[in-house]
Amino acid sequence: MAVAIEIKDVSKKFRLHHEKHSTLKEKALKFGRTPYDDFWALKNINLEIQEGQTFGLLGHNGSGKSTLLKCMAGILQPTSGQIKVKGRLAAMLELGAGFHSDLSGRDNIFLNASLLGLSKKEIEKRFDDIVAFSELEQFIDNQVKFYSSGMYVRLGFAVAVNMDPDVLLVDEVLAVGDENFQRKCLDRIKVFQKEGRTIVFVTHGADMVRQICDEAMVLDHGLPVVVASPGKAVREFREHLLRNMRYEEAVQLPESDNESNVEVELGQNTPEDTKQIEAEQKANFKIKIQDIEIIHDHLKERKYILSGEDFTVRVSYEAKETIEDLVIGIAIYDLEGYLVFGSNTDFLGMDVSKISKEGFFDFSFNEVPLLDGTYMITIGLHNTDGGVVYDWWEQRAQFEVMFPGRSAGLVKLPLSLTLHSKSDFGIENAKQQSSTNSHFDNSASIVEN
Amino acid sequence: MSSVEPVLEKPRSGLETGGRGDQSVRLISARPSLRQKLIELWRYRQLLLGLIRREIKVKYKDSILGFLWSMLNPALTLGVYYFVFQIVLKNGIPYFAFFLMSGLLVWNLFQAAVPGGTGAIVGNAGIIKKVSFPREILPLASVGTALVFFFFQSIVLAIFLVAFNYSIDPAYIPAVLLALVTLLVFTSALAIFLSAINVYLRDVAHLIELVLLAWFWGTPIVYPYELIAAHLHRFAILYDFLNPITPIVLTFQRAFYNKISPNTPTGVLHILPPGVDMGWYIYSLLGILIVSIGLFFVALVVFGRLEGNFAEEL
Numbered sequence: 001m002a003v004a005i006e007i008k009d010v011s012k013k014f015r016l017h018h019e020k021h022s023t024l025k026e027k028a029l030k031f032g033r034t035p036y037d038d039f040w041a042l043k044n045i046n047l048e049i050q051e052g053q054t055f056g057l058l059g060h061n062g063s064g065k066s067t068l069l070k071c072m073a074g075i076l077q078p079t080s081g082q083i084k085v086k087g088r089l090a091a092m093l094e095l096g097a098g099f100h101s102d103l104s105g106r107d108n109i110f111l112n113a114s115l116l117g118l119s120k121k122e123i124e125k126r127f128d129d130i131v132a133f134s135e136l137e138q139f140i141d142n143q144v145k146f147y148s149s150g151m152y153v154r155l156g157f158a159v160a161v162n163m164d165p166d167v168l169l170v171d172e173v174l175a176v177g178d179e180n181f182q183r184k185c186l187d188r189i190k191v192f193q194k195e196g197r198t199i200v201f202v203t204h205g206a207d208m209v210r211q212i213c214d215e216a217m218v219l220d221h222g223l224p225v226v227v228a229s230p231g232k233a234v235r236e237f238r239e240h241l242l243r244n245m246r247y248e249e250a251v252q253l254p255e256s257d258n259e260s261n262v263e264v265e266l267g268q269n270t271p272e273d274t275k276q277i278e279a280e281q282k283a284n285f286k287i288k289i290q291d292i293e294i295i296h297d298h299l300k301e302r303k304y305i306l307s308g309e310d311f312t313v314r315v316s317y318e319a320k321e322t323i324e325d326l327v328i329g330i331a332i333y334d335l336e337g338y339l340v341f342g343s344n345t346d347f348l349g350m351d352v353s354k355i356s357k358e359g360f361f362d363f364s365f366n367e368v369p370l371l372d373g374t375y376m377i378t379i380g381l382h383n384t385d386g387g388v389v390y391d392w393w394e395q396r397a398q399f400e401v402m403f404p405g406r407s408a409g410l411v412k413l414p415l416s417l418t419l420h421s422k423s424d425f426g427i428e429n430a431k432q433q434s435s436t437n438s439h440f441d442n443s444a445s446i447v448e449n
Numbered sequence: 450m451s452s453v454e455p456v457l458e459k460p461r462s463g464l465e466t467g468g469r470g471d472q473s474v475r476l477i478s479a480r481p482s483l484r485q486k487l488i489e490l491w492r493y494r495q496l497l498l499g500l501i502r503r504e505i506k507v508k509y510k511d512s513i514l515g516f517l518w519s520m521l522n523p524a525l526t527l528g529v530y531y532f533v534f535q536i537v538l539k540n541g542i543p544y545f546a547f548f549l550m551s552g553l554l555v556w557n558l559f560q561a562a563v564p565g566g567t568g569a570i571v572g573n574a575g576i577i578k579k580v581s582f583p584r585e586i587l588p589l590a591s592v593g594t595a596l597v598f599f600f601f602q603s604i605v606l607a608i609f610l611v612a613f614n615y616s617i618d619p620a621y622i623p624a625v626l627l628a629l630v631t632l633l634v635f636t637s638a639l640a641i642f643l644s645a646i647n648v649y650l651r652d653v654a655h656l657i658e659l660v661l662l663a664w665f666w667g668t669p670i671v672y673p674y675e676l677i678a679a680h681l682h683r684f685a686i687l688y689d690f691l692n693p694i695t696p697i698v699l700t701f702q703r704a705f706y707n708k709i710s711p712n713t714p715t716g717v718l719h720i721l722p723p724g725v726d727m728g729w730y731i732y733s734l735l736g737i738l739i740v741s742i743g744l745f746f747v748a749l750v751v752f753g754r755l756e757g758n759f760a761e762e763l
Contacts, residue, residue: 014761070760074477074581077757082478089475089581097579102507111503114496115580 002086004167004198005049005072010081012042012067012222041067042078042222049215051086052196056209056216056230058237064222066171069093069202073169087166087198090116094171095156101145105136105155108144112159126162133184134158154181161188167198206234210337231337235394238378286323287381287390290316292397294377295362304400307370307412311399313363315379319355323390325383326353330363333376333395334410340375346384369412371403486749489583496582500590505597519601523550523557534671542673542720543711547615550606551705552670552698555628558599559636559694560661565591566640567647567654574763584756585749588640592633606705621704624730628700631738635693638744645748645755648762668694674702675719693741696733703730 016037042064049055057065070076072083073091098115099108109130113123131140134154136147144152161168170189189212192199203209209216209230216233218225218240226236296311305311313330329344345352352361376395382388403412476485509515527550535545542548566588570577573587610617647653669677674695702721703709709721722729 015758071477074475075578076760077481078478079757082476085475085477091581094579098576100503100507102510103503107503107506111499114493114499115576115582117493117496117582119495120498 002051003048003084004051004053004086005047005200006084007045007047007049007068007072008081008083010042010045010068010071010078010083011040012064012071012076013079014039014041040222042071045081045219045224047217047224047227049198049200051198052193053215054193054199054213055201056213056233057200057202057219058204058206058209058216058233059219060204062221063219065202065204065219067222068219069169069171069200072200085167088117088164089167089169090160090163090165091169092157092160092171093169095153095160097156099144099152099156102143104143105131105134105140105147108155109140109159112156113163116159116163118163126164130155130158130162133162133188150181157181157185161185161192165197167200168192169200169202171202172204206237210234231395234337235396238394239392286321287317287319287326289379289381289391289393290318292316292377292379292393294397294399304402305368307372307401307403307405308367310364310366311368312365313377313379313397314360315363316358316360317355317381317391318358320357322354324353325388326355326390327382327384327386328352328361329378329380329382331378331380333378335374335376340370340410344380368401369414370401371407371409371412372401373410374398374400481753483746483749483753486583486585486753490585490589493583493586497586497590497593500586501593501597504590504594516601519598520605523553523602524605527553530671540672541713541715541718543708543713544615544706546609547613548673548702548706548708548720549671550609551701552668554599554602554606555632555694555698555701556665556668556670557602558595558632560665561598562592562595562636563639563643563661564654564657565595566636567643567657569640570644570648570759571651571654571763577763578760584759585641585752588644589637592637592640595636596633610705616707617705618703618707621700621707621727621730624700624727624734625704627731627734627738628697631734631741632694632697634738634745635741638741638748641745641752642748645752648755648759664692664694667692668698670698673718673720674699674722678722679719693737696730696737700730700734 016039045068057068059065067076069091070093071078072085073089073093074085075091075093098112100111103111109127110120110123113126113130114120118126131137134151134157136151136155136158139147139151144155147155168189189199193212201208201213213230215227216230217227218233218237220240225240226233228236291314293314293316294311295314296305296309298305298309315328327344327346329342331342332340334340375398377397377399378392378394379397380392381390382392383390407415509518512518514521527546530549530553531546534540534549535542569587569591570584576582577584609615643653643657699721706720709723710717710719712718
């Protein structure tokens with residue numbers, strides 16, 4: 001497969017002026033003394049995105065993911081390095097950017113499409129598709145200032161997707177519009193995937209990456225953390241996020257006995273690698289997960305459990321000091337990355353603060369109503385509002401469920417079947433024919449408060 | 450978002466990717482080459498037309514007279530100058546209206562394009578931050594818009610010429626076209642250069658209006674060239690080249706006013722440079738054109754250096 005986007009050693013520096021002087025007088029008065037800081041939004045990014053790939057850029061706010069996307073789009077120029085983009089590129093950074101409110105929808109389609117690089121002939125060819133996609137047939141000759149914000153966005157999206165791009169850059173724009181339109185947008189992106197077009201997504205929604213991307217890159221403070229399969233990238237992302245939390249923690253705690261760790265954390269912006277990360281991991285956290293174990297009654301005979309059986313997730317921990325505010329969370333995902341179940345000790349009304357130095361928690365699930373599949377477990381230790389994360393294991397443990405029956409899906413719903421023949425219709429006592437699950441009751445294993 | 454998640458599934462890797470030919474490679478780096486810039490500009494020529502169309506549509510939108518304003522406006526300006534200089538000050542130039550109109554035609558283009566172009570980048574911050582396209586298109590669109598109004602005003606001039614049965618010098622029409630091209634190149638260079646500078650120094654937009662006012666009175670539009678040149682003697686040549694608009698204006702006056710030394714009731718009056726032939730005009734224009742082309746490339750280079758930070762500075 002050919003490379004669609006090649007990013008070579010790209011860095012981007014922003015100059016942060018503390019006070020903006022943009023008139024001649026101010027510049028003259030403060031000549032050469034404008035206080036500023038150099039800030040590296042991106043540093044030494046190397047990346048190849050293959051043709052036909054759906055690629056995710058993952059990172060939290062300020063990680064540089066949007067800057068990188070803007071560089072790919074050519075809106076920002078990298079300070080050094082270069083980016084090669086093969087084929088026509090469409091960037092959806094803001095839908096309807098460049099619409100002129102005084103012009104009609106029709107004029108704006110032409111103007112917007114030519115902004116995106118289409119010739120007049122090409123626009124004419126696509127015009128009907130664009131209008132049909134936007135569902136604005138009756139309003140197309142109205143000035144766009146009379147459009148609702150939803151109509152505006154619809155028109156913007158319609159233009160962008162009908163450009164026939166080889167490379168599509170999407171920056172969290174899909175969160176707009178009503179549900180119907182969102183579905184339509186995602187449908188269109190799915191078609192793009194099938195047609196072998198390259199798509200680059202920017203998001204901080206890890207689930208989005210897991211569901212639609214083939215590969216993802218995690219960025220942190222302008223540095224590449226990892227380029228990997230979505231599952232691995234999401235894990236890195238969640239755990240990396242955590243490391244930054246640890247840094248803040250370390251700063252917050254001046255009594256911290258190991259100052260060199262703080263240094264290591266501060267040095268994170270230099271492109272050094274895993275050794276540092278490991279050093280960070282050894283940083284003194286108040287509480288750490290030691291192990292996650294899956295325990296069930298038939299462990300000796302088989303690894304998997306059967307639907308309806310019980311199992312326990314045992315989380316061993318080690319605490320260095322007493323934690324005032326601790327919540328232990330568990331989340332179960334299926335292999336596609338959909339959250340199947342999530343809860344924590346706070347939801348369950350259990351106070352786990354002031355726990356002793358070492359020990360384990362058991363999350364016991366009774367009569368698991370899951371159908372066939374492999375499920376991943378994430379465990380997180382954090383405070384009540386989630387602002388401080390102590391430790392986080394993203395999908396490191398897994399378990400398998402076997403369902404001997406033939407029903408399909410994710411959850412084994414308690415189902416019973418009754419047949420009412422015509423003569424019996426409306427008569428109180430319906431005859432029970434079968435029940436899939438007589439031993440199975442409605443109550444969930446862990447009941448939320 | 451969660452409600453729509455199930456729609457998507459991962460495509461199997463290695464899915465057909467062929468059949469999408471004709472893929473040009475685009476290079477994004479800190480220092481794009483001049484050649485690359487020119488190719489990009491050419492690729493986006495349709496956008497230039499679209500932006501010009503937008504400017505014109507928006508300008509006269511919701512006004513009753515609409516496009517008529519683009520002709521009424523210079524006609525009224527002309528009326529005022531005519532009243533002041535011909536009737537009140539009695540400058541004695543015969544057919545003053547035609548003299549004035551041929552010069553103003555040039556100046557109006559310049560004066561509409563330069564301040565418009567200077568503000569083009571700052572004024573379109575919204576698009577610059579969100580859409581990628583060669584940014585030089587924006588100041589060029591201001592020049593293009595001014596050119597469209599230039600044609601409207603030419604129609605006014607043509608109507609007057611026909612109505613008064615005034616004879617122009619058709620031999621100078623090619624020189625006029627050369628002058629127009631020269632004017633466009635020079636104006637574009639200035640507009641591109643100033644639009645980039647204005648992002649960092651917003652004073653430029655205010656300063657340029659004053660400069661243009663002085664520039665206007667330093668150009669022989671309202672008064673005849675010979676009035677100044679006669680005082681400058683040997684330095685007249687400097688006057689031509691320090692103000693590249695002068696030879697352009699002179700060419701227009703030569704073609705449309707067509708009177709070098711008309712006889713007035715008080716005697717012979719030199720208005721345009723006497724004793725020069727068409728070659729003088731052509732060579733002057735060619736000289737300025739070459740310099741302007743050089744300036745245009747310089748402007749593109751400067752613009753290229755500065756545009757990397759547009760999205761951040763705006």
